[in-house]
Amino acid sequence: MAGLDNLPGKGRDSGAMRLERTNRINAEHGAKGPFLKPQWSGRSSASGCNCRRAAGRPDIASFPALLLCAVLAGSCSAPPQPAAGRPAAQPEESSQPSSDVRSLLRDTEEQLRILFRTARGDPAYAAARVHARKAGVLVTKYGAAPAALEKARDEINLARSETNLIGIARTAPQIPALREEGYFSENDGSWQPFLCYCPPAARRGEKRPLIVYLHGYSPYLDIVNWTSIPSNLLALTESEQCLMAAPFGRGNTDFQGIGEQDVLRVISETRRRFPVDDDRVFLAGISMGGMGAWTIGCHYPHLFAGLIILAGRGDYYEWHEVDRDSLPSWKQRLIDTDFALRLLQNLEHVPVYCAHGIDDSLVPIREARRIVAAAKEAGVNVKYIEIEGFDHWIFEEVFARDDLRQWMRATSRQWPKSFTYAAFHPRYNQCYWLAHLEVLKNANPARVQVRTEDGRTTIRASGIRSISIDTASLPPGVKPQEIVCEGAQLSPDIPPPPCPTGPVREAFLSPFAFIFEGDPSDSKSAASFKTRCMEWLQYAQSWPTVINRPSEKDLASYNIFLFGEPEHSALIRRVVQNSPMKITDAHFAIGSRTFERKGRGLYAIFPNPWNPRRLAVIQCGEPWGLHAAPNHRYDFLPDFIIYSDYADPDGSNHADLAGFWNENWNVDQ
Template sequence: MKRLFCFPILVALIVGLSLCSNPSQIQAQEPAPEDRAKLEQQLQELQKQIKDLKQNPKIKKSLLADVEVYAKAAEWILRHNEFYKPQYVKDTFQILETGQKRAQQLQVGKPEWTQQTGTVIFGYYSKIDGSVQPYALTFPADFKEKSSHRWPLHVELHGRGGKRNEVFFITRPNGRGPRKDHDWLHLDPFGRTDNGWRWSGDVDVHEAIDDVKKRHLIDKKRITLRGFSMGGAGAWHLGLHYPSLWCGVGPGAGFVDFYQYQNYKEKLPHYQHKTLRIYDSIDYALNAADVPVVTYGGGKDKQLVSSTRMVEKAKDRDIEIPLYISPEAAHQSRMPAYQDFLADLLEYSKQGRPAWPGRKQIRFITYTPKFNECEWLTIEELDEMYEPTIVEGGIDDESGNLQLTTENVAALSLARNIAAKVELDGTLLPLESAANGLLPQVYYVKSNSGWDVLKYEDSKTFIENPNLRKRHNLQGPIDDAFTLPFVCVTGTGTPWQPELNSWSKSVLTLFEKEFDKWLRAKVPVINDTQVTDKIIADKNLILFGDPGSNALIAKVVEDLPIEWTKDQITVNGKSYDTKNHGIALIYPNPLNPARYVVINSGHTMHEKDFRASNSWLFPKLGDIAVIQFKQSKDGTSDNETVWAELFDSNWKLP
C-alpha cells in the first residue's frame, strides 16, 4: 500500500535515533603463517603473469583490468590484514586461482569470462589514480540470444558492513544470478568499499557505468539507481545530484544530512558547516521534480526517518515521493514493501527518460558548481558558494520560448536547440540564433542591469575563465582534488624550514596510508624533477614541502593568495611562524588554471571519520587552512587548525 509521510506520526523516530550505520569494530584474524606464505607466493605468480600480459600491445586494457582486479584483491587483503573471518583465507585462495585462470585464458586469446552469464566480475582503471577497481555485472538469462539488444541498466549500491574488501565483494556480490523476470543488466559497483559513495566512491559509480557502456549496448534513457542503508544514502545523493542521468531513483533508509542523523547539537565551524551542502541530500529535495523517486523502509527501522524527511521536504515543494512501509520490518533491505517499491522502479525503467531534449519543465537546485547540470541547463557560476542556487521553468506552450527564473545564478548555459528565445528573469534574449549559431551551448551572464547573452568570441573567452571564477571541477574544497586525476609531488631541494618539511612529510605519509586503506588505491607520488608539461596539463598537482624544497611550490607561490618566506607564512593579513605552522590550501594551478594545485594536504577526513559514520566524511579544512603542528618522536604530528576559510566565487578570501 502506498503511504505518504506525515511528520508528526514518526517524530518519535527522530528522538533517540541510532546515530550511525557503522558496525562495531571487527577484529581481523592473522592467517596461519603457512597460508600467508602460500598466498603471497601465488600473488607474486599472478602479478608476474599480469606483468607479462601488459607487454603484449594487442591485449585490450579492459581485459587486463578484469584479471588485475583479482591480484588487487589478494594484495590489499594481505597488506591490510583484513581476514575478518577464517573463510576469507579460503576465499583469497579462490580469488588467486580465478585470477591465474583468467590470465592464462587471456594469454591464449580466449577470455572465457566475457562469454559468461549470471553474475560476472569485471574491472576498470580509474582516471583518478590509475588504480584498478572491480564491479559486478549480472546478465539476464537470455542475454546471449539478445546480444544486439539495447539493455536497460539497473545500478544497485551496497550497504555498509564493515568487513567489505575486494575479496568479500568479488566472492559475495549483491547479484544473485539472473531471475526469470530479469530483463536488464544489473550493475553492483564496489564504490571503493564503505565510504558512503562520496568523493572517489561517488566517481566509482560513474566510472563503472561508463565501463559497462563501453562493453555492452545500454539504453541510456533507461538507467535506474537504487540502494539501501548506506546504499540508500548514496542513492539519495547520487540520484538528486545527477537527476538527468536516471530514469528512476529508489533509496531505502540511509541518511540524508549530518546534524539530524548524528543528533549533533553544536554548529560546526562555518568552513565545515557550509560544505555539508555538498553531500547533504536533504538540501537537494527539489530535484525530485526532475527524476521519479520512490522510497521504502521498515516501520521499526530508525533509519526510516531519512525517507520520511525527504518525502516531507519534497511535499513542501509540491513534489510527491511515494513511500512504502512494512510496519513490522526493522532495518532490512528485503521486506513486503520492497516489492511495491521495485514495481514502481520497474515501471520507471519501462517508461524511460524522455527523448532529447528531455523534460520541458525543470526545477533544479544546487549549492556548488560540482553538481550543475539538469537536462539542457548548466549552471556555470554561482553568486555565492554553498547558498541555494535555483533555476525553474521550461518551454512555454503558447510562445514556444524558454521561460526561466533564477536565484543565486551568476552565469548559465543552455543547449541551443531547445527554443528560439529564452526569457531569463523577465528579459527576453536570443537562444537558437545566438553566438552566430556556432556553439552547441549558448552562454548567459548576469550583470547589474540584468542578463546578457554572449557573442561568439565572448563565449570562447568565457569558457577559458580568464577571471578565475569558481566553475565545475574547479570549485574546491581541498577534498575535491581527489575526485579528479591527481599526482602528489615531493621536493628534491633544500627545505627552508626543517620543521615544516618534516610536518609536510608526515601529512603525505598519513594520506598515503589512509587513502590506501579506506579508498583502496596507492597514492601516485613523483618528485618535482619528474613533473612534465603533460602532467601539468592532465592532473591536479598535490605539492608537499616549501618553496625551498619543492621547485613546483616555488613556481606557483607568488600567484597564490599567501606570502611565504623562510620564517613566516602570511595569509589574510596575519603571519605565522614556519617552525610550527604550515599552510594547506587548494587553488587554480597558476601553471594550468583549468586544474587544481593543492599545498600540503591530502584528504581532510581521517581514519576516525571513516571508522565512525559515513556522515562524517565531509571536508574539515575548507579551501585554505593554517595548521599548527607539533612533531612527535615517532615521526607523526599533532595538528591543530588555527584558522580556516572558504574562498568566495572569485577565489578570493571573503
C-alpha cells in the same frame, strides 16, 4: 558512515548473497558475515604500489637504502587486533605456497603491463587487471590464510583467461551470472572493479532497464570482499529482465567525490558494453548506498527514471542532530553540496521508492521520515513504506515485494518542459535539455527555473553566467525561438571547460600525484609522507601516484599534492609565491588575517604554477584529520583553512580561518 548494513545477522539471508570463494575465505577466518577482517602483511611489489618515476630520473625504488619505497610499500600498517570472538588467522607452516603465488602474480602483472598501451581500453584487459589487483590484495592483506592464497591463484587464473579475450568483440555472456568488470581510473592510476549482471533478454540484444546498485558501509570493505548482492535483488533483475551494475564506489566514500565519480563511470561503461534502455535507469542504494542515491539523484536527475532507497539517510543535520545555523557558512556549503536536503527540488520529475525498518537501530526511523517529508514538501513523488518488525536489514524483504516491481514497471525517465535545478558547485552543470550551465564559483546555490506555458518558455537563472541549450533534445511543446532567459546569457555553443576549482577534494577528481621532495634517507620526512599516502589508501582503497624529484613536465601533468614546510620545499614556496597566502617563520597568513604558526596547520588548493589547467594542494604544519574517521578525513576541507591541532565535534580540526577563494583566486575582505 550510514550504517553497518553488511555485518552479519538481523534478518539477512547469508546464503546467496556472496560469492562462493568469499565464503570459503570467511570459513578460514571463522567469520560469520561476508567480510573478512584484514590480516596486514608487508606490501610487496606484486600488490601494485603506484610509485612512478619522474621523467629522466631513476625510480624511487632505485634510491640508496630504498628507504622511501620500504616505508611506502613494506610497512603499510600495524596489524589490527582481531575482533572479539573472531580468531586471528594463523601463519602458514611453510612460506613456499606464498612465494609461488607471489611469483606467479609478478609474472602475470608484467605481462599485463606490456599490454597496457595497446589494450588499456579493452573490457577484457580491464577485467584482467582487476583480477590481478585482487590477487595482490589477497596475498598481502590476507596472505596468512591458506584459502586466501587459493583464492589469489583463482584470481590470477581469471586474469590470464581474460587476456585471451583481449581484442575479441565483447558480447553479453551466454550464462546468467554476476560478472566482475573493470575500468582504468586516470585519477590515481588504479583499476577499479564493478559487478554486472546481464539477463537473457539483454543477451539477445534487446535494450533493457538498468538497476545501479549502491552497497552499504562496512569497516572491513575492500575490493576482495565487497561483492555481496542481496539474493532477492538478483531475483528481481531476473524476473524483470533488468541489467544490474554495482559500483565499488572506492569503498566507504558515501558515494561522494571520487565515489560519486565512480558511479557515473560505471553507468557509462555499462551503457557502452551492454544494451541499456536509457529511459529505464534506476539508482538503488541500501544504507550508505541509499544516502548516495539521494545525493547522486539530486545532482544528476536527468540520468534516472527513479530512485530506490532502502534504510538510507539524506539529511546531514538530522543525522548528526546539529542545527545548520550553528555551523560556519563554509561547512554549511560543503554539507549542502554533498547531501540531498537542500537539493530535493531537483527530483521534481524523478519518482522515489523509499522503505525503512521501523525498528532501525543504525539509521533511526526519524531520519527517513524527515527526508521523506522534506522531499514531499519540495514536490517529489515519493512512495514511502515503513516495515514493521524490522531493524536495519530490510533489503531482502523489500527487493522481494511485488509493489516494488509494479512501481518499476510503471516508471520511466521524464524529460520535462518545466523544471527547477539547483547546484552548489560548478561541476554540476547540466540538467535535462540544458546542455551546459556556467555556474559561478561561489553561487550558494546556483539556481535555474524553467517554465513553459502557452508555447513560451522562460528560464530564470541566478548564480549562472551562461546557459547552452541542446535544441535536438527539446521536449514537445518547447520551441527554440520561443525561449527567453532572465539572469544569464543564452549561449549557442557550449563554452570550453573552465579552469578547475576547489575545494581540496576536487583535486582528486582528475589525474593527481603526491610529490615527495625529501631525501629518501631522511626517515622522518619519509615516514610523514608515507602517512599521507596511507590516508589516501584508507579513504579510496588504492595507492596514490607517487613521484619523487619531479620534472617540470611531471608537475604540469598532474594535480599535485605537496606536504611539508616551505623551508624545505621549493615547490611549496612556488605555489605560495603568487597567492594570497604567506608563510613566515612564525606565522600563517591569508589575506589580512595572520595566525601564529606554532600549533597550527595550513591546507589549501590553488592553481598549479606549472599548468593553470591543473591544481596544486599544499599542507603545512600540524597534520590534518587525525581525529576524523578514515572515510571522512577530507570532508571538511574547503579551498583554504588555517586550523588548530584540536578537533571539532565532527572530527575535523578546528578552523581559525577557512573559506573559498573568489573567481580571481583571492579572498573577499
